[in-house]
Amino acid sequence: MNPRLTGGMAWLLYPLTAAAMVFVLAPLAVVMAMSVSASAFASFPPTGFSLAWYGAVLADADFRFSLAFSGLLAACATTGALAFGLPAAFALTRYAVPGRDALRLILLSPLIVPLLVVGVALLRLFADWHSNSAPVNLLIGHILVTTPYVVRTVTASLLLADISLEEAARTLGAGRWRVLRRVTLPQIAPGVAAGALFAFMVSFDNYPISMWLADARYVPMPMLIYRQAASIYTPAVPATSTLMILFAFIVVLLIERLAGLRRAMAM
Amino acid sequence: MTATTASSQPLRTSLSRMVRKPSTATMVGLGLGLPALAFLAVFLLVPAVRLVSAGFLTQNAQGVLTGPVTVEHYVHFFGTSLYSHVLFVTLRISLVTAALAAVLGYPVAMVMVRSHPAVARVVTFITIAPLIVSVVVRTYGWQLILGNGPTGLLNWLLLSTGLTHAPVRLLYSEAAVVIGSLHVFLPMMVLPLASALGKIEPHLEEAARTLGMPAWRVFHRVTFPLSLPGLAVGFTLVFSLTAGSFVTPAMLGGTNAQMLGNLIDQQITAVYDWPFGATIASVLVAIVVTVNLLSMRLLDGKRRATA
Numbered sequence: 001m002n003p004r005l006t007g008g009m010a011w012l013l014y015p016l017t018a019a020a021m022v023f024v025l026a027p028l029a030v031v032m033a034m035s036v037s038a039s040a041f042a043s044f045p046p047t048g049f050s051l052a053w054y055g056a057v058l059a060d061a062d063f064r065f066s067l068a069f070s071g072l073l074a075a076c077a078t079t080g081a082l083a084f085g086l087p088a089a090f091a092l093t094r095y096a097v098p099g100r101d102a103l104r105l106i107l108l109s110p111l112i113v114p115l116l117v118v119g120v121a122l123l124r125l126f127a128d129w130h131s132n133s134a135p136v137n138l139l140i141g142h143i144l145v146t147t148p149y150v151v152r153t154v155t156a157s158l159l160l161a162d163i164s165l166e167e168a169a170r171t172l173g174a175g176r177w178r179v180l181r182r183v184t185l186p187q188i189a190p191g192v193a194a195g196a197l198f199a200f201m202v203s204f205d206n207y208p209i210s211m212w213l214a215d216a217r218y219v220p221m222p223m224l225i226y227r228q229a230a231s232i233y234t235p236a237v238p239a240t241s242t243l244m245i246l247f248a249f250i251v252v253l254l255i256e257r258l259a260g261l262r263r264a265m266a267m
Numbered sequence: 268m269t270a271t272t273a274s275s276q277p278l279r280t281s282l283s284r285m286v287r288k289p290s291t292a293t294m295v296g297l298g299l300g301l302p303a304l305a306f307l308a309v310f311l312l313v314p315a316v317r318l319v320s321a322g323f324l325t326q327n328a329q330g331v332l333t334g335p336v337t338v339e340h341y342v343h344f345f346g347t348s349l350y351s352h353v354l355f356v357t358l359r360i361s362l363v364t365a366a367l368a369a370v371l372g373y374p375v376a377m378v379m380v381r382s383h384p385a386v387a388r389v390v391t392f393i394t395i396a397p398l399i400v401s402v403v404v405r406t407y408g409w410q411l412i413l414g415n416g417p418t419g420l421l422n423w424l425l426l427s428t429g430l431t432h433a434p435v436r437l438l439y440s441e442a443a444v445v446i447g448s449l450h451v452f453l454p455m456m457v458l459p460l461a462s463a464l465g466k467i468e469p470h471l472e473e474a475a476r477t478l479g480m481p482a483w484r485v486f487h488r489v490t491f492p493l494s495l496p497g498l499a500v501g502f503t504l505v506f507s508l509t510a511g512s513f514v515t516p517a518m519l520g521g522t523n524a525q526m527l528g529n530l531i532d533q534q535i536t537a538v539y540d541w542p543f544g545a546t547i548a549s550v551l552v553a554i555v556v557t558v559n560l561l562s563m564r565l566l567d568g569k570r571r572a573t574a
Binding site: 003004005006007008009012013014016017020021023024025026027028030031034045083084085087088090091092094095096097098103106107109110112113114115116117118120121122123124125128140141143144147151198201204205207208211212221222223225226229230237238241244245248249251252255256261262265 | 292293295296297299300302303304306307310311313314315317318321371372374375377378381382383390391392393394395396397399400401402403404405406407408409410411412420423450453458461462469472473482483486507508510511512513514518528531532535541544545548551552555556559
């Protein structure tokens with residue numbers, strides 16, 4: 001149990017934290033406030049109240065396509081990340097693999113290299129290989145950035161799972177598969193689900209990889225918002241952004257329920 | 268506490284398993300790690316090596332990269348004041364952002380670890396949740412707040428309270444990029460800090476207090492030094508992520524606060540100069556890797572010194 005803040009420290013730190021929370025929430029709150037403005041311009045203060053911009057956004061063909069495409073891309077990328085990340089997390093925690101620290105470092109390395117550079121490097125590779133399908137190229141790029149998140153979260157879950165239960169089951173004669181299915185997986189399932197949700201959002205939100213690999217037809221959501229924010233000044237952009245914020249907060253609540261936010265972040 | 272016992276347990280069991288069945292377990296483990304490793308080798312290592320080597324080649328009129336090996340792009344990059352200035356600005360923005368993140372993040376991390384569980388939960392939620400909102404959306408929010416006209420939120424506030432009589436230039440500046448980056452990467456400072464603060468043995472501070480140390484000295488002599496590893500990790504993360512960003516400088520810095528990421532985009536997309544783009548990308552990666560290695564050495568050194 002950590003000591004509670006008292007006296008002068010409490011008087012100093014609570015207001016500072018409150019100020020930091022205002023700083024963190026301010027841009028999101030402003031975007032949401034602007035999205036219900038009746039004015040035709042995204043200017044402060046918002047005038048009147050209208051949900052018209054949401055209607056306009058939801059009816060927009062570009063928005064619908066980007067939303068569906070980003071959702072599908074994120075779902076496929078998450079599946080790929082689980083396929084690569086789950087076994088790798090087991091290798092890191094349950095087997096005496098030689099050079100385990102090096103393996104962990106390599107598996108998490110996409111988190112250290114600037115994503116923008118990963119994207120440029122992939123663009124060059126795909127160009128040289130004449131791989132011209134934007135969806136395929138995007139999927140490979142997104143699996144690359146989401147896999148480390150799955151590895152990190154699942155590794156943390158496996159380290160927290162009670163290994164003596166696995167030992168007991170094996171002593172009682174259960175085979176490797178049975179132990180995995182009946183003892184290990186039930187224990188780590190919430191962590192895996194949280195990791196998968198996190199990976200989904202990492203892909204859904206990604207800009208610095210997509211900016212290189214997308215083409216004129218397949219435009220992921222963040223790129224659509226970026227382009228609209230740079231070219232038009234209507235509350236359609238805040239409305240689209242607000243939908244992104246609300247979706248993200250639903251997912252965050254789910255992750256919090258499943259595994260706890262800090263544990264899902266494995267930090 | 269729990270982390271150390273948890274990590275030593277699998278080690279112990281896997282050791283015992285190794286003694287029982289040496290080759291099979293190792294082979295299964297390798298087999299499980301192999302697909303991910305192969306994927307990373309093909310789509311991260313190979314492209315990275317090719318990109319770095321592109322920086323030492325020349326592009327002919329057909330856009331094909333050919334020899335001989337040359338360092339002229341590096342000479343061009345470091346020798347042209349326009350480019351070295353962008354490098355300098357990138358380093359300055361990343362450094363200032365990381366420092367401000369430490370100042371702003373420290374109180375948040377303390378509250379996260381040492382307040383009523385309900386308060387800690389809310390603070391954790393507010394800190395982490397925006398991380399899952401796209402950088403584009405969050406930066407767009409800052410565009411609305413920092414807008415240069417009288418309709419930007421801050422300018423509207425300043426004008427309507429009479430603090431200024433003409434709109435202030437806030438957007439498209441280095442300060443705006445620092446504010447945006449701080450917002451985007453603050454959680455990367457708070458989380459490692461909170462985890463370091465959470466690991467401090469309560470008895471140490473208790474002992475210092477019992478010996479008559481005032482609260483601020485307990486913090487200065489006990490808590491703060493023990494939180495330094497977390498601070499180092501957070502600083503490294505925020506610095507590296509800021510240095511490699513594109514969206515924030517593009518949306519908040521414009522042409523006044525270009526960073527290396529924007530320069531790479533320009534060279535590849537607009538100028539189509541692959542060798543030079545690859546050179547800038549290599550410089551960026553070199554900076555990030557150097558900072559990470561330095562921080563790892565620093566942390567290892569500290570660990571060895573305290574052990």
